[in-house]
Amino acid sequence: MIPYVTDTPDIRIPANLLPADGRFGSGPSKVRPDAVAALSEASTRFLGTSHRQKTVKSVVGSLRAGLAALFALPDGYEVVLGNGGATCFWDAATFGLIESKSQHLSFGEFSSKFAAAAASAPHIGAPEVITSEVGTHPEAIARDDVDLYALTHNETSTGVMMEIARPAGSASPGDGGGLVAVDATSGAGGLPVDPAQFDAYYFAPQKCFGSDGGLWVALLSPAAVERIGRITGSGRWTPASMDLAIALDNSRLDQTYNTPALATLFVMDDQVRWFNEQGGMAFSTGRCDRSAEILYTWADASDFATPFVAREADRSHVVGTIDFEDAIDATAVAAVLRANGIVDTEPYRKLGRNQLRIAMFPAIDPDDVASLCACINHVVGALAG
Numbered sequence: 001m002i003p004y005v006t007d008t009p010d011i012r013i014p015a016n017l018l019p020a021d022g023r024f025g026s027g028p029s030k031v032r033p034d035a036v037a038a039l040s041e042a043s044t045r046f047l048g049t050s051h052r053q054k055t056v057k058s059v060v061g062s063l064r065a066g067l068a069a070l071f072a073l074p075d076g077y078e079v080v081l082g083n084g085g086a087t088c089f090w091d092a093a094t095f096g097l098i099e100s101k102s103q104h105l106s107f108g109e110f111s112s113k114f115a116a117a118a119a120s121a122p123h124i125g126a127p128e129v130i131t132s133e134v135g136t137h138p139e140a141i142a143r144d145d146v147d148l149y150a151l152t153h154n155e156t157s158t159g160v161m162m163e164i165a166r167p168a169g170s171a172s173p174g175d176g177g178g179l180v181a182v183d184a185t186s187g188a189g190g191l192p193v194d195p196a197q198f199d200a201y202y203f204a205p206q207k208c209f210g211s212d213g214g215l216w217v218a219l220l221s222p223a224a225v226e227r228i229g230r231i232t233g234s235g236r237w238t239p240a241s242m243d244l245a246i247a248l249d250n251s252r253l254d255q256t257y258n259t260p261a262l263a264t265l266f267v268m269d270d271q272v273r274w275f276n277e278q279g280g281m282a283f284s285t286g287r288c289d290r291s292a293e294i295l296y297t298w299a300d301a302s303d304f305a306t307p308f309v310a311r312e313a314d315r316s317h318v319v320g321t322i323d324f325e326d327a328i329d330a331t332a333v334a335a336v337l338r339a340n341g342i343v344d345t346e347p348y349r350k351l352g353r354n355q356l357r358i359a360m361f362p363a364i365d366p367d368d369v370a371s372l373c374a375c376i377n378h379v380v381g382a383l384a385g
């Protein structure tokens, strides 16, 4: 039972314990002040200018090239973008990527939503949905009649990550096997991935890419591009804003079908440049690895906190979920943290556990994660005292 907290205990955390930046939310998440300063500096030349002209197209081009470099995309893979966020990509995929039957690994709020979108689409067959207990993830099963496997790199609601691999025993898409489509909204840029293992790896900018929401980006393999062309050619009705063939055509011109949020594009491009300048994926994933090591080592050693995810290999390096013993009210801890400027550590509401959820995206300084742990110790001590 989580007690209902009516007001926040008056606990002031000593200034020397506080993190330099108090944003630990799982999305929207910390935006680097340097990226905002760069946007401000460029604002009179960039904001409020046409997305069909060179100024904006060059940022989109830089973003597409930067992502291709960051993920070391093989020849023939394409970076495609469109409006509406990861949620809209699920709908676009039901129109343009699923031929007739998908298989979904459903192990939390986000992964269940794509499964629901596919189940409700009248133009494709019923999906196969494989579930597992919260705090774990299921494995995909190769099937002859499945033409798209829907995986999730990091289940943001529970803090479970999984390695991205084609289902054991499945043929490659070139030999008639299903496509692998990965919701990497909270994992992309923070967790390692091998492009040979996916056909569509899609995400939104407000998590590891430290920008605002409202955009989707998909890294597509040649097999995914071929699938989009085949479905379009088959005459399936698709709303233009959901049409991946239209998105692909526009992306190739460094544009979007309709008007994008220019600030979002700029700040995302700044983040990708920052990753690439600092050492690419080894840098960005290394920051998350270090933060995760700090958080889980602290929780393992604590006498009141434990990592929620039992299996160490499944514990996310980008979103940590930490259970608290019953005597300590995590809601009160989160409220005190918030009153002290440390925000968005509340658990995913529908999970309903006595826990904190802490983002460890690349923009978040591992030293700040260490400071956060010290702050939690202080707050718990003060609440008990």
Ligand SMILES: *Cc1c(COP(=O)(O)O)cnc(C)c1O
Pocket: 027, 084, 085, 086, 087, 088, 110, 111, 152, 154, 155, 156, 183, 184, 185, 186, 204, 213, 214, 215
């Ligand atoms: C945040 C998130 C989404 C939703 O992203 P939107 O851009 O809000 O649509 C989907 N999947 C995962 C795994 C997420 O973390």
